[in-house]
Amino acid sequence: MASHIDELVDFDVALEKYDPVLGFEVHVELNTKTKMFSSAPNVFGDTPNTNVTPVCLGLPGVLPVVNKTAVEYAILIGLALNCKIAERCGFARKNYFYPDTPKNFQTSQYDDPIAYDGWLDIELEDGEVFRVEIERAHMEEDAGKLTHMGGATGRIQGADYSLVDYNRSGVPLVEIVTKTIEGAGKRAPELAKAYVAAIREIVKSLDVSDAKMERGNVRCDANVSLMLKGAEKFGTRTETKNVNSLRAVEHAVRFEIERHAAVLNSGAAIVQETRHWHEDTRTTTSGRPKSDADDYRYFPEPDLVPVITTPEWIEELRARLPEPPAARRKRLQAEWGYSDAEFRDVVNAGVTEAIEETIAAGTTAAVARKWWMGEIARLAKNSDVETLDLGVTPATIVELNSLIESKKINDKIARQVLEFVVAGEGTPTEVVEKRSLAVVNDDSALGVAIDAAMEAMPDVVAKVKAGKLQAIGALMGPVMKATRGQADAGRVRELVLEKLGIEG
Amino acid sequence: MSAISREDVAHLAHLAHIEMSDAELDKMTGELGVIVEAIASVSEVASADVPATTHPIALFNVFREDVVGPTLTAEEALLNAPDSVDTRFRVPAILDGE
Secondary structure (H helix, E strand, O other), rough: OOOOOOOOHHHHHHHHHHHEEEEEEEEEEEOOOOOOOOOOOOOOOOOOOOOOOOOOOOOOOOOOOEEEEHHOOOOOOOHHOOOOOOEOOOOOOEEEOOOOOOOOEEOOOOOOEEEEEHHHHHEEEOOOOOEEEEEEEEEEEOEEEEEOOOOOOOOOOOEEEEEHHHHHOEEEEEEEOOOEOOOOHHHHHHHHHHHHHHHHHHHHOOOOOOOHHHHHOEEEEEEEEEEOOOOOOOOOOEEEEEEOOHHHHHHHHHHHHHHEEEEEEHOOOOEEEEEEEOOOEEEEEEEEEOHHHHOOOOOEEOOOEEEEEOOOHHHHOOOOOOOOHHHHHHHHHHHHHOOOOHHHHHHHOOOOHHHHHHHHHHHHHHHHHHHHHHHHHHHHHOOOOOOHHHHHHHHHHHHHHHHOOOOOOOOHHHHHHHHHHHOOOOOOOHHHHHOOOEOOOOOHHHHHHHHHHHHHHHHHHHHHHOOOOOHHHHHHHHHHOOOOOOOOHHHHHHHHHHOOOOOO | OOOOOOOHHHHHHHHHHOOOOOOHHHHHHHHHHHHHHHOOHHHHHOOOOOOOOOOOOOOOOOEEEOOOOEOOOHHOOOOOOOOEOOOOEEEOOHHOOO
């Protein structure tokens, strides 16, 4: 832990004086069946050191062989990011000593990435579009997983020793590097979050990564520097490593802006260094300064020959690209007729696919939205789970809706039925039958309840007779009570008017 | 004047985690200098229209299909490990040497 608390400047105050400059390196773990250079399984969560081959362990004399699917996934990512695809590229050794890589180098790409010069339009929450230029996307391999033991914090500082699992060693990665991003201003933290969210969404839609940030499938290093407004030269940057949730990316960028501003205001200089993000305190602490150790002595990997792409191969892959997520959202919004605000809420709630499936299963867009954004979201919130984790299926919504449309139940009862379905009591139809929740619309039973209510409230009846039709509402309470909420309000009104001989 | 300085050699030795005595540094500076000069002479022969080569044989796109193959067991993986805990390698405190 840092031995001191960093001084901070209020975010808005910092932004009055400085312009933030950003840059991101996002590592995406591919979901190929095997690793980048060996046929070991690429599986998360298995017993340590069981998904390894001699290649993964860097044993003497082994030879790597490139996974063709991983190359194709890298090209797909490049195409989705509007990159040019290299006609020819190769692999290089990045040399460093650290126990997470048993061979003392990481096989990566150096000056000839497979994809380069792309861009991605990032839609911010209010709909403003910010273009982020992509410098490159290159192929490399993941390192093993270290667990630091002993010491007070479980962190590397103060650890007594570390344990190494090489199951992750050699898992295919694509590292996506942006060009310098200027002009985000006070929206820098929001842009950071939206950018990583967009990358995650793209690799998920391409089905080239499981894209689970909590598992480290998508990891972000965020570069931040500040320059005085109007200045032409960039300030010194820091690189905050492994910020592994969308919220953390936003917070880390914000924190670094506030910290940089305080350092610069005090007249001191920013140290070019790695910063570690701490989710618990929402702060960064100093890691290692850039030094000689960053001299990675890249050189061409002699054991791997170049990759050459043909236009035919690239076009074949381009044909496999799904509809880009942003375009898909525009199309769905138009098809469903939601307002901007309604659609944004749907996207933020993460129920776009659920609504799409519900509509496909046979409801209108309005009905699907009413349920997913209404009662299902409310029940989920009450049980403190994500909306999708409540276990409500599109089929349940369709069934509930048809029960309402056939007037078997009303909206209010339908909400109760859903609660019982979620509690595991069966399908909506089963719940309605088991709990006798069907609306009372046989007129004789209703008639008895209405007669009783009218008898008890002669003054109301008089008002209705005098033409104040809205007074019928007062009869509704006792009728609903008598029928345990199962009366159809429209039918009650009709019957009352009928009994009084009034034309509705 | 050698093409490589004594400081270059000391720097490389440090990066490569190789401890070298003063005498070894002097000797290696001379030897590496000769090698660097010899390699530099290639550029006298290669004209600008000769593309850089990283591999002597013109092979490319040597790929493997994405199919799972045999793996080592954890016991086999750990056979040469100086130390281990359960099925993981155990290594000394990492920040100690810095």
